[in-house]
Amino acid sequence: MKKILLSSLLICLFAVNAYALSEAYKNNIYNPGALKPRDSVLKVKVGDAAPDFTLKAVSGKTISLKDYQGKKNVVISFVPAAWTPVCSDQWPGYNIVQDLFESHDAVMLGITVDSIPTLFSWTNQMGKLWFEVLSDFWPHGAVAEKFGVLRSDGVSERALFVIDKKGIICYIDVHDINQRPPLEALVRELEKMQP
């Protein structure tokens, strides 16, 4: 009896856990439910030189952070995992504001701990993305770990880092993993950057 009551309660609580989700993904999104908002300790802070990294991109390119030094401001968007609710509703928003990034001489690098094939399938549902999507799959989560945003279960936090042309970290938002960071907060930070 207790089990039935508990199950009913859990189903009910699950049912009210609202999230917007595009029909683009049909029923292919796995909902992990509410997670611990934050589960890592940052290893960098604003004012630090961003740790360099080199990762493979879905586009086939190999991308290093240092490639942008002296050329572009960089926004790094770590999202926890492909095929999950909030992540699937985050990058498509950035995809329609390329002009906002460009007007601040910034590029975006999207990073998850998923493999390239998984990222390929997932991002294909988002339409053609203008930014590079990088795989931090192997060594697993090594770049997330360098920044201090690798969670204990092996996925990354939902985190934004803004890095200027000198390679210095200007803004960090390790967001509640269950929520999408508001776009305006990121744009406010971009507006502070030197073009």
Added chain:
Amino acid sequence: MKRKIAVSILSMAVLLMAAVCYAEVNPPQVGGTFPEIELAKPTAPAELQYLGLSGSGFFKVNQIKSDVVIVEIFSMYCPYCQGEAPNVNSLYSLIEGNPRLKGKIKIIGIGINNSLYETNIFKNKYKVQFPLIPDGDFKLHKTIGQVRTPYFIVVKLKGGKTEVIYSKLGALGDNKTFLDQIVKSTGLK
């Protein structure tokens, strides 16, 4: 005995809660009413005028000055909504360009989990001419069954009452066919 009473009360509470949740997760059904949810009034005078509203604060769908309201549930972050935007814009133009329908059918978009900044991004990007209203805290989304996006609900208004005549997930398809269907269903002349 006390245990039995406690279990009975708990069971009833769970069933009641489940019933409330069940009611919340159903999208508006054709033939039913549209939820009486308060939405933030747009601030642009042209948009207020389009809806037949004035002042600031909140409004309900049944207060819109129109015979029919097409409600698009969307998100700035939804790729399908982005792809569907030109089609909905074209539907708006079809209505506004038809003297028989202009003023009788209005469109509003409700941006689920979008801030005003984000709905404005969508509006500017796709040059949307009808009002887009943010639902940043999922208030509306929870009352219409947490539908995926885009989701379209067409509401017939009469004497302050609402009747849902269309409620469907996904793209509209051919907007002329859609419009003909709406005109036929509502008996608009």
